Amino acid sequence: MKIQIPPYVHQFPAPALLIGCGTIESPNLITCSWFGTVCSEPPMVSVSIRESRFSYPLVKESGEFTVNIPRIADLDAVIHCGTKSGRDTDKFDDLKITPVACHPLKSAPMIEEFLLVLGCQVKQDIKLGSHSIFIAEIVSIHCEEDLVKPNGKADPFPEEQIVYLDKRFWIPKLMK
Numbered sequence: 001m002k003i004q005i006p007p008y009v010h011q012f013p014a015p016a017l018l019i020g021c022g023t024i025e026s027p028n029l030i031t032c033s034w035f036g037t038v039c040s041e042p043p044m045v046s047v048s049i050r051e052s053r054f055s056y057p058l059v060k061e062s063g064e065f066t067v068n069i070p071r072i073a074d075l076d077a078v079i080h081c082g083t084k085s086g087r088d089t090d091k092f093d094d095l096k097i098t099p100v101a102c103h104p105l106k107s108a109p110m111i112e113e114f115l116l117v118l119g120c121q122v123k124q125d126i127k128l129g130s131h132s133i134f135i136a137e138i139v140s141i142h143c144e145e146d147l148v149k150p151n152g153k154a155d156p157f158p159e160e161q162i163v164y165l166d167k168r169f170w171i172p173k174l175m176k
């Protein structure tokens with residue numbers, strides 16, 4: 001027999017991504033799992049950011065962010081960027097990673113050492129409550145040459161991506 005419990009979020013697997021914002025000179029990274037694919041033509045994604053985050057005004061004012069896709073080996077970076085604030089520390093410096101330009105974005109940095117990065121331009125932002133959602137078009141994809149498949153798309157290294165569910169990190173496994 002089911003009983004009814006109060007509503008909340010966190011029931012589904014989500015990615016854990018490093019969102020790049022700010023500028024090359026003053027870059028920041030925030031770990032976000034409240035992220036989704038929302039349209040294929042044009043290709044669009046969404047990310048929800050709490051307004052109190054240091055990253056929030058950086059994305060809001062520039063209208064840009066990058067989506068840096070971590071691998072299992074990057075879990076420490078995911079945790080660091082999800083627990084430290086850019087107000088207090090330079091996360092690129094802490095992690096010894098390099099902020100580089102993400103053409104055609106004007107300011108938001110991407111992580112040079114990551115294999116697959118999306119450059120995104122915000123089209124709409126909506127205040128929801130605790131978080132605001134940024135709906136953005138993917139205007140560029142930057143990936144290591146070796147990852148490009150014959151069909152011109154990038155291999156998204158599915159078995160190496162990090163899944164976030166129930167406040168814990170999981171490793172995806174091929175079923176079919």
Ligand SMILES: Cc1cc2nc3c(=O)[nH]c(=O)nc-3n(C[C@H](O)[C@H](O)[C@H](O)COP(=O)(O)O)c2cc1C
Pocket residue numbers: 016028029030031032033034035048049050052053054055056078079081082083084085086087131164
């Ligand atoms: C796995 C994980 C997922 C997170 N997802 C989000 C998210 O989707 N939106 C958000 O606002 N904060 C999210 N956070 C919290 C921020 O990453 C965290 O508060 C971070 O320190 C904010 O950095 P900033 O102050 O430099 O912006 C997440 C944290 C973790 C560890």
